[in-house]
Amino acid sequence: MARAGLTPERLTLAGAELADEVGFEQVTVSALARRFDVKVASLYSHLKNSQELKTRIALFALEELADRASDAVAGRAGKDALAAFAEAYRGYAREHPGRYAAARLRLDPETAAASAAVRHSQMTRAILRGYDLPEPDQTHAVRMLGGVFHGYVSLELAGSFDHSAPDARESWTWIVDSLDALLRNRAAPHNRPSRKPRSTG
Amino acid sequence: MARAGLTPERLTLAGAELADEVGFEQVTVSALARRFDVKVASLYSHLKNSQELKTRIALFALEELADRASDAVAGRAGKDALAAFAEAYRGYAREHPGRYAAARLRLDPETAAASAAVRHSQMTRAILRGYDLPEPDQTHAVRMLGGVFHGYVSLELAGSFDHSAPDARESWTWIVDSLDALLRNRAAPHNRPSRKPRSTG
DNA sequence: CTAGTTTGCCTAAAATCTTTAGGCAAATAC
DNA sequence: GTATTTGCCTAAAGATTTTAGGCAAACTAG
Numbered sequence: 156m157a158r159a160g161l162t163p164e165r166l167t168l169a170g171a172e173l174a175d176e177v178g179f180e181q182v183t184v185s186a187l188a189r190r191f192d193v194k195v196a197s198l199y200s201h202l203k204n205s206q207e208l209k210t211r212i213a214l215f216a217l218e219e220l221a222d223r224a225s226d227a228v229a230g231r232a233g234k235d236a237l238a239a240f241a242e243a244y245r246g247y248a249r250e251h252p253g254r255y256a257a258a259r260l261r262l263d264p265e266t267a268a269a270s271a272a273v274r275h276s277q278m279t280r281a282i283l284r285g286y287d288l289p290e291p292d293q294t295h296a297v298r299m300l301g302g303v304f305h306g307y308v309s310l311e312l313a314g315s316f317d318h319s320a321p322d323a324r325e326s327w328t329w330i331v332d333s334l335d336a337l338l339r340n341r342a343a344p345h346n347r348p349s350r351k352p353r354s355t356g
Numbered sequence: 357m358a359r360a361g362l363t364p365e366r367l368t369l370a371g372a373e374l375a376d377e378v379g380f381e382q383v384t385v386s387a388l389a390r391r392f393d394v395k396v397a398s399l400y401s402h403l404k405n406s407q408e409l410k411t412r413i414a415l416f417a418l419e420e421l422a423d424r425a426s427d428a429v430a431g432r433a434g435k436d437a438l439a440a441f442a443e444a445y446r447g448y449a450r451e452h453p454g455r456y457a458a459a460r461l462r463l464d465p466e467t468a469a470a471s472a473a474v475r476h477s478q479m480t481r482a483i484l485r486g487y488d489l490p491e492p493d494q495t496h497a498v499r500m501l502g503g504v505f506h507g508y509v510s511l512e513l514a515g516s517f518d519h520s521a522p523d524a525r526e527s528w529t530w531i532v533d534s535l536d537a538l539l540r541n542r543a544a545p546h547n548r549p550s551r552k553p554r555s556t557g
Numbered sequence: 558c559t560a561g562t563t564t565g566c567c568t569a570a571a572a573t574c575t576t577t578a579g580g581c582a583a584a585t586a587c
Numbered sequence: 588g589t590a591t592t593t594g595c596c597t598a599a600a601g602a603t604t605t606t607a608g609g610c611a612a613a614c615t616a617g
Contacts, residue, residue: 158583158594185574195575197595205575261514291522295530298508298517302531306507307499313462316499321492329496330503337538359565359612386603397605398566406604 159193163201166191167211174212174253179260182253184208209260216254217271220247224278233285234335240282241304241331248308255312259305276301286338296338303330360394364402367392368412375413375454380461383454385409410461417455418472421448425479434486435536441483442505442532449509456513460506477502487539497539504531 169190174182184205188195202208220243227243228236248255262270279297288296307330310316316323370391375383385406389396403409421444428444429437449456463471480498489497508531511517517524 161594183574184576193594194596196577196597199576200594264515264519291526292530294520294522295527295534298511298524298527299504299531299534301511301516302508303500303504304507305511306505307503309510310499310503310506314465315502318465319495321495323499325492326496326499329493330500333496333500333538333542336541337534340537340541341534362565384603385605394565395567396603397568397607400605401565 159191159197161191161193161197161201163211166198166201166208167215170208170212171215171251171254171257174257175251176253179209179212179253179256182209182212209257210262210266212254212257213260213262214266214270216251216258217275219251219254220244220258221271221274221278223247225274228278228282232282236282236285237335237338238331240278241327244304245308245311245327248312252312255308259309283338287342288338292341296341300334303334360392360398362392362394362398362402364412367399367402367409368416371409371413372416372452372455372458375458376452377454380410380413380454380457383410383413410458411463411467413455413458414461414463415467415471417452417459418476420452420455421445421459422472422475422479424448426475429479429483433483437483437486438536438539439532441479442528445505446509446512446528449513453513456509460510484539488543489539493542497542501535504535 166187170182170187173186173190177186184198184202185195187208188198198208202211223246224240224243227239231239262272276297279300280293283293283296283300286296307327311323311327316326367388371383371388374387374391378387385399385403386396388409389399392399399409403412424447425441425444428440432440463473477498480501481494484494484497484501487497508528512524512528517527
């Protein structure tokens, strides 16, 4: 009987494709075995368990998304970079909803620390460099951007904005514009102190 | 043999409690049956299937969260209202992570339309009234707020901000402040037009 | 208070998924 | 060409979901 040529990598990629087709939740070891036309138990030579499959898909998606965002941001700064980054994010989620969902899987701290997740926050920080925020604020901004991008995209994917005007892309543009303005404001508090007016100089 | 007194309502509440204890993903009909010390099949007299259980928990959580947000916002306006709303959201997610996760379950359109989800967007719109945004912008803002709140809270719950300064609550305050400023800017473009300087009057 | 009806939880069983153990044959290595 | 390793297999057990049918407890009459 000819061998199927299974490897962890091929299984991961096929799992990612399956996720895009049927949803990340529906990715099971059984479904993957059917896709390769082998018996389920065979996959356990290549994967420790079902959790490892999901984790591998998540890591793969994080990497792919980071590559894409990295390409998008290359050579840009300020609002241009922000918009490109945001667009890479949204585009990936729309093209690969299953992989995007996978990228949101909760990883245990060590795995996360060794994953492309760190590239994501590094990129966010790089973009913020163009806005010249003082340090506690920069971290707040990293978290806010992570939150908005993830949150908005996830609401859009859930179909929350279907069947209602204006369409999701217009809102996305408006939000990116607004965030840019917000960050510029935070950077240069020349005449509108929005926090405690203490320690001004 | 004494009866357990199962009802859809009691099952839903117990399911919500279970979700907070072990995570919404881990809420199964079997686990719930064990909790009531009855056989699994017994639950199927009260629930159509596993999906219905999850949907009921989701609807319950949406309602509970809407009540809480509604109380928090009552009698407030402008930034006060925004901050109270945000705090209600974040507090609920922290106290009831399982229920919060349930509230994020994707509902089919009809179910969603008949759920407390509509109260959520109504409240958001009510808060935005204090900022006096023109119409396409108001919808964009509703979506942005939904996105930020959901996204940030979900990152915080995932533990993304653990073990790093500043703590999550500081960032939350900063974000709410920033959003308030952003919305005020969008409302009154008196001398800083951040969009196309066309159709100014 | 007893007879009839409804209701609630039960046993039984099938389908699917996860996971482990052990076997045989194909690929690889002298 | 034999020996070893590797890859996919069969078999089997445990868990979850869901359906079908049964028996007894709880209402509803007279």
